[in-house]
Amino acid sequence: MSHVISGRRPVSAATRARVEEVIHRLGYQADPSARGLRTQRTRTLGLVVPDLANPFNAELAVGMQEITLAHDYLTVVCEAPLGGPYLPAVLRQLVARRMDGIVLGRYGATRRDLDLITGSGTRLVRLGGPLEAGPGDVVRAAEVEGMRDLVRHLVKERGYRRIGFIGGEEGVEPGGERFQGYRDALAEAGLDIPDDLVVWTSFTRDGGRIGAARLLAATEPPDALVCANDLIAIGALDTLRERGVDVPGQVAITGYDNIEAASLVSPALTTVLNPAREIGRSAARILMQRLDDDDHGPAREVVLAHRVVTRESA
Amino acid sequence: MSHVISGRRPVSAATRARVEEVIHRLGYQADPSARGLRTQRTRTLGLVVPDLANPFNAELAVGMQEITLAHDYLTVVCEAPLGGPYLPAVLRQLVARRMDGIVLGRYGATRRDLDLITGSGTRLVRLGGPLEAGPGDVVRAAEVEGMRDLVRHLVKERGYRRIGFIGGEEGVEPGGERFQGYRDALAEAGLDIPDDLVVWTSFTRDGGRIGAARLLAATEPPDALVCANDLIAIGALDTLRERGVDVPGQVAITGYDNIEAASLVSPALTTVLNPAREIGRSAARILMQRLDDDDHGPAREVVLAHRVVTRESA
DNA sequence: CTGAAAGCGCTTACAG
DNA sequence: CTGAAAGCGCTTACAG
Known part of the structure; x- marks a missing residue:
């Protein structure tokens, strides 16, 4: 059965169809804990933002979910308010949970915070700041x-x-x-x-x-x-x-x-x-590509276009 | 070591201290996949809302995170827009991911949707509607x-x-x-x-x-x-x-x-x-209590107080 | 090409 | 009281 799912071995069309029918009928889904234990992957990405009530950040989350759900990944959103000891604690939680990748919102994160993430092998996308300011890829608006x-x-x-x-x-x-x-x-x-x-x-x-x-x-x-x-x-x-x-x-x-x-x-x-949703989408895409291809190539920066919105005030 | 963590066996104070020191120094955290495979628990709750950009729903998420993080649970927030086939798909994802519990936002969820959740053994809290309208507990404002x-x-x-x-x-x-x-x-x-x-x-x-x-x-x-x-x-x-x-x-x-x-x-x-954050907190507390105590007692309804906010318009 | 077995890292029931 | 072993459900390397 796992061969039908993974596609790693040739399986006849008839067998494939029969297996898929049964899988669908029983609603079978591989147990994510068992799969995670074996593959050392959780198929889960973390997003950390300073304030989820800020619609900009909420849109980041929606954009990430859009991409990850379609690829059978999950996105976990955490709030770590600015000013206070929240950020390191939340990052430690996410690393302990073995997130495959973390998207870090607009923060004044210290080098130490960033190294905590990448040091554990977790992939990182930062949403701002110069590429050379730390490890990981960067996605930002122009x-x-x-x-x-x-x-x-x-x-x-x-x-x-x-x-x-x-x-x-x-x-x-x-x-x-x-x-x-x-x-x-x-x-x-x-x-x-x-x-x-x-x-x-x-x-x-x-x-x-x-x-x-x-x-x-x-x-x-x-x-x-x-x-x-x-x-x-x-x-x-x-x-x-x-x-x-x-x-x-x-x-x-x-x-x-x-x-x-x-x-x-x-x-x-x-x-x-400010294309928040598109920023979330891009960040998720980068992480999943890096993970799926086991890509450790040089850091990348993605810059997204803006758009002037003309209303009454000017 | 696991005995120190679980507290299931008496361990001398000296040993406990030494083990804890090492745990802390190495930053050891039990692998959640391995633990989940063994215990059949993911220590993860799901929240499903129709629109995350709505600050009411964002506050629900923040309230849940507040409680769950403190108890070493994680909250996963998913958006499933009203009107469309999104809700059943998202619920299926969360059930496949073996969430321990699901909090379902203000929805016109069908009986079928609700049974999909509880039928798999996943605990449910609904944020509205009469208690007798379906399985699970209810948390709502007055x-x-x-x-x-x-x-x-x-x-x-x-x-x-x-x-x-x-x-x-x-x-x-x-x-x-x-x-x-x-x-x-x-x-x-x-x-x-x-x-x-x-x-x-x-x-x-x-x-x-x-x-x-x-x-x-x-x-x-x-x-x-x-x-x-x-x-x-x-x-x-x-x-x-x-x-x-x-x-x-x-x-x-x-x-x-x-x-x-x-x-x-x-x-x-x-x-x-409308005390959104407190609603999120209550829902998370109920689920974690039900899970930790393996509580299958009768459904409960928690009603939260409101507060009139007087400003200029009346 | 394909069946059977090993092993991921935990927790807990069991034997001593 | 405590050490050693079983087993959770997968994926994949290996043997045939």
């Missing part, structure tokens, strides 16, 4: 290019000239890459990047509220506010609404990520779609 | 009481009198339970439930838009709109904003669930907190 295209749109299609930037925590990615894209687009258009129109706060709604208040106080106020993510943009909208500033009439606002809330607020946010 | 308290608040604290109701798809739970709570509260206050102020649409933002438009057309329009969930309420807000109706000045609006977006819209929604 953050620099995404922001560059968004700001280009503001300049060329909409004619904005004094464009401010509200960042998250300074130095936390992908904030830096997004700032880079903003700078590139302005430089390209020959526009100034006035120091008093750049502010770093946090990747939250409150950060956006504070940041917008600060930029509106500039001697020559901005006509557009580019925010490092959608939550910041939603907070900036709060501040402008409070002060009776018309969006986009007086000041335009843009976000980044295209989370669900981006279309729920009013005016709906112009933003950049 | 939906009737939640809506009753919310509407009581509208009547007693806020003085609204003509209170309309926008439901989701008629006959789909938990819509019926929420409608029941609305009726109870009105009856209690001696208020009419005018037929022309009750409308059934769908559990979406669009449903809310359409429902609100219909209720505003009533000969004697409502002074408050009670919506069956937050998305419907957000849609209703859209319609009122479009028509220049002041919320809550002219018409109050309430939601249900307290999803993240409820606090992001403007005015922020008064709603009822």
Whole structure:
């Protein structure tokens, strides 16, 4: 029977059909523990994200499941909140569970955390950061290019000239890459990047509220506010609404990520779609290819395209 | 060594300490496949939800993980969208994977689906529906009481009198339970439930838009709109904003669930907190207790308290 | 080409 | 009380 399943030995078509009929009728499925013990493979991938309630991360999980289920692999999703001792503990759990591969969400993981994974033979895909910063493959979106295209749109299609930037925590990615894209687009258009129109706060709604208040106080106020993510943009909208500033009439606002809330607020946010589901799919595909082919070749980096989503706010 | 771990045989304190030191130093963890093969247990629970991007479902997953990780169990989250052949396929996967228990989200699962799970010996917790509707235990929030308290608040604290109701798809739970709570509260206050102020649409933002438009057309329009969930309420807000109706000045609006977006819209929604994380925790606790004690006692139902969240919209 | 046996790493029933 | 052995259900290397 196992030969019919594995296809390792020639079996006549008639026999194959008969065996398959019986397998189907009895609902037979090989016991995964027995199979795992023999093959030293669990056919299971782990995904670790800082916050599952963040729709971006939920979409990563859905994308991975889509691919893994079709290949008879399972995906296990774990949440390990930022700031705290959670990440090493969760990684140890997944390694102890003999995951075949782990996809590590956007984290400031230490080299030690990463080595814990790969040292045990578990395959790794990181969702961000430079390839050379650690072991494993990398899948990420084109953050620099995404922001560059968004700001280009503001300049060329909409004619904005004094464009401010509200960042998250300074130095936390992908904030830096997004700032880079903003700078590139302005430089390209020959526009100034006035120091008093750049502010770093946090990747939250409150950060956006504070940041917008600060930029509106500039001697020559901005006509557009580019925010490092959608939550910041939603907070900036709060501040402008409070002060009776018309969006986009007086000041335009843009976000980044295209989370669900981006279309729920009013005016709906112009933003950049971050292809979370596709990132999850790609990461799963890489891991399964590496596992199925026993591929230990050089690390790979997959960069996924973005897409500017135009709505009412800019 | 296994005796130290299992605690099944007396081992001297000194030996225990020495063994534990070595275990820790080598980072030894029993191979889960070997253990599973021997014990016929995978120490893994499955959670099946219709939509992982829905924060309610994401919170269920986080709550389960919280409990299971602490007990050396793992939780596997699977998405099986409503409407389509996904649910039976996903359940078959989880049963084939020998999950010890499955938590089934709010679904219209057929009796056949449920029997597929319990027939294989897998333990089941359903997140809704009457206990007698199928095998397994049930964990759910107090939906009737939640809506009753919310509407009581509208009547007693806020003085609204003509209170309309926008439901989701008629006959789909938990819509019926929420409608029941609305009726109870009105009856209690001696208020009419005018037929022309009750409308059934769908559990979406669009449903809310359409429902609100219909209720505003009533000969004697409502002074408050009670919506069956937050998305419907957000849609209703859209319609009122479009028509220049002041919320809550002219018409109050309430939601249900307290999803993240409820606090992001403007005015922020008064709603009822649906304790998703606690529901996930309870479901995991029940399953692990049933498994650890080999408990085949009568089915249990756990009902969790709700909480009214007062914001700007009512 | 194909049948029978070994062995993956545990847990636990059994013998001493 | 404790050591040694059986056996969980697979896959695959080996013998015939």
